[in-house]
Structures are given as C-alpha cells and as structure tokens.
Amino acid sequence: MKKTTLLLGTLFLSAILFCASTLQSYTINPNGTTVETRILPPTGFAREKCEANSFTYYLRNLPLKKHGSKVMLFNGTEKSYQAGACAVVNMEVGTTDLQQCADAVMRIRAEYLWKQKRYSEIHFKFTNGFVADYTKWAEGERIFVKGNNTTWQKTAQKDYSYKIFREYLDKVFMYAGTASLSKELIPVQISRIQPGDVFIHGGHPGHAMIVVDVAKNPKTKKIAFICAQSYMPAQEIEIVKNLNDETNSPWYIVNPSEATVNFPQWTFTTSELKRFL
Numbered sequence: 001m002k003k004t005t006l007l008l009g010t011l012f013l014s015a016i017l018f019c020a021s022t023l024q025s026y027t028i029n030p031n032g033t034t035v036e037t038r039i040l041p042p043t044g045f046a047r048e049k050c051e052a053n054s055f056t057y058y059l060r061n062l063p064l065k066k067h068g069s070k071v072m073l074f075n076g077t078e079k080s081y082q083a084g085a086c087a088v089v090n091m092e093v094g095t096t097d098l099q100q101c102a103d104a105v106m107r108i109r110a111e112y113l114w115k116q117k118r119y120s121e122i123h124f125k126f127t128n129g130f131v132a133d134y135t136k137w138a139e140g141e142r143i144f145v146k147g148n149n150t151t152w153q154k155t156a157q158k159d160y161s162y163k164i165f166r167e168y169l170d171k172v173f174m175y176a177g178t179a180s181l182s183k184e185l186i187p188v189q190i191s192r193i194q195p196g197d198v199f200i201h202g203g204h205p206g207h208a209m210i211v212v213d214v215a216k217n218p219k220t221k222k223i224a225f226i227c228a229q230s231y232m233p234a235q236e237i238e239i240v241k242n243l244n245d246e247t248n249s250p251w252y253i254v255n256p257s258e259a260t261v262n263f264p265q266w267t268f269t270t271s272e273l274k275r276f277l
Contacts, residue, residue: 084264104230178206
C-alpha cells in the first residue's frame with residue numbers, strides 16, 4: 001500500500017513538473033537562431049508584417065547564441081544574475097566595461113543604420129551636449145575631451161569600415177548614457193508601443209531597455225512585447241524573461257491600467273517609454 005501511494009505521489013509530482021516546464025517553454029523554440037524563430041508569439045497573438053529594410057525586421061533577425069547560453073560579462077566571466085535572461089544576442093560586447101544599458105540601445109540602433117548605410121543618421125549626444133556625428137568620425141575627425149570642453153580634430157584618414165565604426169561607438173559609450181539618451185527620444189504612449197521603442201530612466205544611475213519585438217491579438221486587440229538589455233558591468237545583450245507571467249514569458253502583455261512594467265532587474269513607469277525620432 002505504501003509503495004502504491006509512493007508511486008502515485010511520484011507520478012503526480014512528475015506530471016506537475018512536466019506541465020510547469022511545458023508552460024514555461026511554450027513560447028520558446030530551442031532550435032531557433034534569431035529573435036523571430038526562437039521566441040514564438042503567445043497563444044492568439046501574431047507578429048505583423050514588416051519591410052525587409054525596416055528596424056523591426058532587423059530586430060526580429062538579431063542572431064541569438066545557442067539556447068541555454070549564459071550571459072557573459074565584458075571580461076569573459078559569467079554574469080552573477082542569470083535568472084532573468086531568456087536568450088543572449090550573438091553580438092560581441094568588447095573587452096572593456098563600456099557597453100552598458102543605454103550603450104546597448106545605441107549600439108543596436110547604430111548597427112541597424114550602419115548596415116543600411118544611413119550614415120548621416122548615426123549621431124548621439126554626450127552628457128555635456130556635444131553631438132558625436134559618425135560621418136565626421138568616418139571622414140577622419142576624432143573627438144578630444146578636456147574637462148568639459150569637447151572638440152573635433154582631423155587626425156585620421158577617411159574610413160567607413162566596421163572597425164572604425166566600432167571605435168566610434170566605444171567613444172560614444174564613454175561619454176553618453178541614460179541621462180543624455182533620454183533627452184534625444186520622444187515620449188510615446190504604451191498603447192502605441194512598437195519594436196525599437198525604449199524604456200528609459202535617465203539618471204545616475206538610470207537604466208534603458210529596447211523593445212525588440214511586438215505581437216498583437218486581432219480578436220482582443222491586446223499587445224505583447226519583448227525587451228532586451230545590457231547592464232552594469234558591461235555584458236552581452238540579453239532578452240529578458242517575464243518572471244510574473246511564466247506562461248507568456250518572455251512576452252509582456254500591455255495593461256493600460258498599470259502604471260509600471262516590472263522587468264527582472266528594473267521597474268519602469270509606462271510614461272518612461274520613448275522613441276527615436
């Protein structure tokens with residue numbers, strides 16, 4: 001009798017664990033290699049079509065490291081907090097502690113524009129208000145900072161290569177952050193959220209996360225979104241889980257009545273959603 005009871009209890013526990021694991025992985029295709037192919041929409045939701053040269057298309061096709069990969073820091077060690085990560089973007093983070101939260105947002109935006117050869121649109125403001133234009137950098141000018149005085153000086157040859165582009169970004173990461181980026185973006189209502197929008201709290205410290213995809217339910221009109229982040233110290237870009245909704249994670253369902261969005265390592269108010277011009 002005891003053996004029978006024990007066996008039934010074991011089977012019951014196994015069934016619970018199986019159901020739980022099924023719910024937690026329902027939106028995940030472990031074999032997918034991009035945001036779109038790895039992360040499936042919640043039940044009843046669908047991605048809307050987009051143009052092949054759009055920012056949405058670029059974000060959906062961000063390459064992901066193998067399912068289950070750990071989030072690594074710039075120095076090659078594992079991030080101490082792994083529980084909030086759903087997937088890791090397959091993009092080098094550099095070897096210095098530069099590409100933190102707002103930097104990752106600027107990196108993704110700049111990478112897209114660079115691949116589209118929209119060079120004149122790549123520019124970011126430093127915290128002191130100085131405008132760092134990529135085209136000036138590519139034409140051979142370099143940025144020199146002395147105290148609060150920032151200037152351009154022609155010291156190099158014209159070069160639009162990716163290597164020089166990355167050097168430009170590292171310079172931006174040194175002198176720009178959430179405080180400066182938040183001033184460059186325009187507010188947007190969460191009911192109008194779209195890929196490429198940014199949750200950002202400008203400050204010291206502040207934080208920023210980028211919306212990498214959106215799906216909609218045609219019947220209920222509800223909207224779901226996914227976000228990615230870097231953090232401090234500099235780390236690989238990760239797609240974050242929704243720890244409050246394991247069934248739909250990593251998707252977050254927009255709830256207009258809620259004033260905040262709770263991510264694993266930061267809580268934003270809905271009024272902190274912004275967009276690139």
